[in-house]
Amino acid sequence: MLKIPQKVIMQIAKWVSDLDRRRLLLIIPPLSILVFLSLSSTPLDSFFSLRSFIFDHAQPPAFNSSDFVNSPLSGVPNQWKDELLRSRMAVCLVGGARRFELTGPSIVENVLKVYPNADLFLHSPMDRNAYKFSLLKAVPRLTSVRIFNPEHLNETESQVRVLTAANSPNGIQGLLQYFNLVEGCLQMIETYKKRMNFTYDWIVRTRVDGYWNSPLRPENFIPGQYLVPPGSVYGGLNDRLGIGDFNTSKVALSRLSLIPELDAAGFVELNSETAFKAQLTTRHVSYLTKRIPFCIVTDRSYGFPPSRFGVPVAALSSPGPLNGAKCRPCTVACRGQCVADVMQSLDKGWSWTEWENGNLELCDASGEWERGWEKIFDNVAGKKSASVRKRFADLKKKECVEDFNEMKKRVFEWAAPPPEDICGLGLGA
Known part of the structure; x- marks a missing residue:
């Protein structure tokens, strides 16, 4: 008499539980035949055990954030991406334009086009x-643009006590201006969601000067945790990127208003x-770090090789996730064992980033960008980004104005100087 062993039933159940509905439809017919052929000689308890396992596991398992963090990338992330594409997402883009002709295309391709449901909010100084x-006329959903003329921010007593001018290029005022950029973007998001009468599920806060070398993955x-990159912590947490649900993001982006607390x-x-x-811990917001494929393109000069509290500047061509480390297009000055020697000499609680497995190459950033950096950038970024760089090198004011006017037609809220003023300041008559 044929009897399906309990061990086999358990194995089939485990197999089925890992399948989605479409795969299940493919396996039910042969399983049914097997059951039918064996039914006359199979004890009823074994048959009903098999039936129970098959149909109890027919639905895909509910999403659990802890399972997702610990799972391999096969299967679950694709399901989760589908869920993200159905969610409401805001991308908060802040900072000065600087080298945006280099970084902008990477943000569009690796963030905004990966999540075309995301509403873009731009907050930047004029x-x-x-x-x-x-x-940005090319982005899928341009929601709100605020380009403002910077003004001096009065420093309160609590701000002077809480913040330090040390290691900030523009002192406490520089910190306040940066915090104002970040929290101002949150205010833009709040205004829009109130007018539209909905709440965002996710907010991605990133910087204008961030260069992405691969997509932002699901x-x-x-849920329930605020994600930041590792490295470049300077005694705290890397604040060059943040991803969270609305509640955790609201705390993380309240850079000015939480200073009294x-x-x-x-x-x-x-x-x-x-x-x-301190913002996150005082508000009991759980956070975690994960490696993220972007770096901060910088024009600043740094000593080379960096000392214990120095700043390593990554080559834009570095193959690994750079976690928001400073970077520039350069001829690589340090790789392999050289990188190991440099990075092991740095204070891990200061300006440090992942470097193992050949993921990091370093520039000699002790001077200005080298001659011929354009060719280096084009080779790294590819033809599409190279064409954007070349276009902006020869951009005329009239073309610029036309592009901004096209943006204005699509944007929900425009709070910026006239396109003629924006383009005229940078491109002249």
């Missing part, structure tokens, strides 16, 4: 590079990164 934002969206909690002399960590 300067001679702001005309470069005209390339596993970086973790930090003051009341006794925090003093915080830099941007330590203040960021």
Whole structure:
């Protein structure tokens, strides 16, 4: 008499539980035949055990954030991406345009086009590079643009106590301007969602000067936890990117308004990164770090090789996730064992980033960008990004104005100077 062993039934159940509905439809017919052929000689308890396992596991398992974090990338992330594409998402893009003709196309391709349901909010100071934002006419959903003339922010007593001017290029004022950029973008998001009468599920906060060398993947969206990159912590948390649901993001982006709470909690002399960590911990927001494929393109010069508290500047050609480390297009000056020697000499709690497995190559950033950097960038970024760079090198004011006018037709809220002023400041007559 044929009897299906309990061990076999358990194995089939485990197999079925890992399948989606479409795969299940493919396996039910042969399983049914097997059951039918064996039914006359199979004890009823074994048959009903098999039937129970098959149909109890027919539905895909409910999403669990802890399972998702610990799972391999096969299967679940694709399901989760489908869920993300059905969700409401805001991308908060902040900072000065600087080299946006280099970084902008990578943000469009690796963030905005990966999640075409995301609403883009741009918050940036008006300067001679702001005309470069005209390339955003290509984004899927341009929701709100605020380009403002920067003004001095009065420093309160609590801000002076809580924050430190040390290691900030523009002192406490520089921190306040940066915090104002970040929280101002949150206010833009709040205004829009109230007018539209809905709440965002996710907010991605990233910087204008971030260069992405691969897509932002679904596993970086973790319900109930705020995600930041590792490295470059300067005693706190890396604040160059943040991803979270609406509640965790609201705390993370409230850079100015939470300073009185930090003051009341006794925090003093915080830099941007330590203040960021203090915000999350005082509000009991859970956070985690994951490696993210972007870097911050910088024009600043740094000593080479970097000392214990120095700043390593990654070559844009580095193959691995750079987690928001400083970078530039350069001829590689340090790789392999050289990188190991440099990175092991740095203080891990300061300006440090992942470097193992050949993921990092370093520039000698002790001077200005080298001659011929354009060719290096084009080779790294590819033909599409190279064509954007070349177009902006020869962009005329008239073309710039036309692009901004096209953007204005699509945007929900435009709070910026006239396109003629934006383009004229950077491109002249």
